[in-house]
Amino acid sequence: MLTVALPKGALLKDSIDLLKQVGLDFSILLDNSNRQLEVLDSSKSARALLVRNYDVPVYVEYGQAHLGVVGYDILREKKPDVAHLIDLKFGYxxxxxxxxxxxxxxxxxxxxxxxxxxxxxxxxxxxxxxxxxxxxxxxxxxxxxxxxxxxxxxxxxxxxxxxxxxxxxxxxxxxxxxxxxTARLIANPLSYRLDLDQIQSRIIDIRRHIETPTTAVGV
Amino acid sequence: MLTVALPKGALLKDSIDLLKQVGLDFSILLDNSNRQLEVLDSSKSARALLVRNYDVPVYVEYGQAHLGVVGYDILREKKPDVAHLIDLKFGYxxxxxxxxxxxxxxxxxxxxxxxxxxxxxxxxxxxxxxxxxxxxxxxxxxxxxxxxxxxxxxxxxxxxxxxxxxxxxxxxxxxxxxxxxTARLIANPLSYRLDLDQIQSRIIDIRRHIETPTTAVGV
Missing domain, CATH: 3.40.190.10 (Periplasmic binding protein-like II)
Structure with missing residues (x-):
């Protein structure tokens, strides 16, 4: 099952909004009463792990999450062994x-x-x-x-x-x-290369979404 | 001026209660509306710095605080160059x-x-x-x-x-x-040795207070 590591704090809302627009709804994580750190999306086809921003690259590096959203500052500070995929343009x-x-x-x-x-x-x-x-x-x-x-x-x-x-x-x-x-989409290098759980098509969707402003019609 | 580094979080309330009993009232730090990280006690004779528990030994090591309250776990993990003075018996x-x-x-x-x-x-x-x-x-x-x-x-x-x-x-x-x-009282080694701002008498007060249960009469 596709698993995404999402950072607690300032980047969470924008990360969830973005994933929602490519068909992954993790908005339960924005609910203040939620105490779960591991949730399924509404279609039960993907999973999110809610972790500290510093821990996102760890879960991705160890393959516990295929994808992750994390600030460039943390990638630059920790230099984790992950694939840097997309500048998500939020969290400046x-x-x-x-x-x-x-x-x-x-x-x-x-x-x-x-x-x-x-x-x-x-x-x-x-x-x-x-x-x-x-x-x-x-x-x-x-x-x-x-x-x-x-x-x-x-x-x-x-x-x-x-x-x-x-x-x-x-x-x-x-x-x-x-x-x-800014926030970046990262991937576990092996999951990315082997296209585990069709993560590549998800990445293409996200890239298309980032490159096309929401208000534009068509791609 | 005597300066004490106090840890945000679980040890704060007990630390403030203890200091109050030896004449230093920093209870303003327990007020949720307080945003100051540096406050004077009510007699204006001492100062407290409110910092992350991990940062307490840093402020004490660099002499920015003469005394600090911090968990033994952090002293053991970071091995800072500070004097370990008293087991405060709370925060087990x-x-x-x-x-x-x-x-x-x-x-x-x-x-x-x-x-x-x-x-x-x-x-x-x-x-x-x-x-x-x-x-x-x-x-x-x-x-x-x-x-x-x-x-x-x-x-x-x-x-x-x-x-x-x-x-x-x-x-x-x-x-x-x-x-x-448990929580420990630590001191900057030089401040302690030179008895800057009469910290030794404060330490004796705290030690006496810890060794004598509050309900006991006399010392």
Missing amino acids: CRMSIAVKQESPYQSVLDFPPHCRIASKFVRSAREYFDSIDLPVEIIPLYGSVELGPITGMSEAIVDLVATGRTLKENNLVEIAQLYES | CRMSIAVKQESPYQSVLDFPPHCRIASKFVRSAREYFDSIDLPVEIIPLYGSVELGPITGMSEAIVDLVATGRTLKENNLVEIAQLYES
């Missing part, structure tokens, strides 16, 4: 460097060597500072990264920015952008 | 191995070499299986670890168990226990 955000408004460092070039950068995205941060050849100390955090500069623990943060509201509320400003991220 | 849970009720492996000795174990506590799991000399593949997950055995991705999980309700709901059974965990 950017990986940015931010500092306090009153920071003496208003450009990455101002950062002194060995300054401290707090981030949930340790690999992304490390790769960026390596690329500009600046040795920094990355402080790995799991949440509320904005507290790093506020408490003085770090000079800057590397974090995902969508609307910029959290930065603004915490008096932080973006000074550089590492990359942009 | 245990790190356990669980399998599906119908699993052919009803003891750790039954596990075949190279079987798969899903866990959020990769180091704890690795250390345990190393200690019994069984090579296993640890699958790191961030949430809903119980989906590992349910989907067939892993034979077992290593996870924290408090009441056992989640295991029961998912038809899993505990077959071994790695260690027990």
